[in-house]
Amino acid sequence: MIIEAGYDILQLLCPEVMKDAESQRAVWVLSMDERLRLLFIGVVAPTAADRIESHVEDIAKALTRHPGPAKYYVVARTVQSHKGESGDWLRQEDERLNHLPALADHELLGQVVFDPDGYFSSVPRYSFRDYPELEHLPRTAILPGPHPLMSCDCLACVQHKIMLDDNRRRAEKLANPGRRPDIPRRLR
CATH class of the missing domain: 3.40.140.10 (Cytidine Deaminase, domain 2)
Known part of the structure; x- marks a missing residue:
């Protein structure tokens, strides 16, 4: 919210x-x-x-x-x-x-x-x-849909994708604390 x-x-x-x-x-x-x-x-x-x-x-x-x-x-x-x-x-x-x-x-x-x-x-x-x-507080925007799943590049969808990527990185880091983040899992 x-x-x-x-x-x-x-x-x-x-x-x-x-x-x-x-x-x-x-x-x-x-x-x-x-x-x-x-x-x-x-x-x-x-x-x-x-x-x-x-x-x-x-x-x-x-x-x-x-x-x-x-x-x-x-x-x-x-x-x-x-x-x-x-x-x-x-x-x-x-x-x-x-x-x-x-x-x-x-x-x-x-x-x-x-x-x-x-x-x-x-x-x-x-x-x-x-x-x-x-005036320094962030502002919200309403962007009417539809927004194509995974391919929309509007402000809201791009920000949401960045947030999801950040959350995934933090979760991965917590789940695998010893793994170096710059080495993809499949190359280990």
């Missing part, structure tokens, strides 16, 4: 975070790769501390441990106290997270914090393309 907007993030996080009392106590991370493809949604700490900085190591570990290298991420949690009307405190937390060395290799797209009255979010609300500060 490619995440293109803040509402995609909310649709993915809300059912997980709000599922039950245990999930509402936790700190959650949603991570994406360099192409905004969903990598992971999961608990990084079973109980949320008052300050998000208390969970930096947990967040950093999740961003490096799970499938593929995470480039972008979102943090979600629930707080028990009412946070009031203003969301300035959340933007300040985002700024602090953005300046921590442990998370420097990853880009925070924002946070979603649920309180008894609803939620606060610093995640962009709509499509990422609508925000000038996010």
Whole structure:
């Protein structure tokens, strides 16, 4: 799944975070790769501390441990106290997270914090393309089909073939760690 907007993030996080009392106590991370493809949604700490900085190591570990290298991420949690009307405190937390060395290799797209009255979010609300500060994010394209199997050279099919080839090379390397990758198997 490619995440293109803040509402995609909310649709993915809300059912997980709000599922039950245990999930509402936790700190959650949603991570994406360099192409905004969903990598992971999961608990990084079973109980949320008052300050998000208390969970930096947990967040950093999740961003490096799970499938593929995470480039972008979102943090979600629930707080028990009412946070009031203003969301300035959340933007300040985002700024602090953005300046921590442990998370420097990853880009925070924002946070979603649920309180008894609803939620606060610093995640962009709509499509990422609508925000000038996010112009560096990858864009998705829709290319109507049909696409001939294995012979289409459109942008989408070529990128998909490259991704499949990369995945096959990684799988081969994991399956045969002692084999030199530049020697074809049939010549051994």
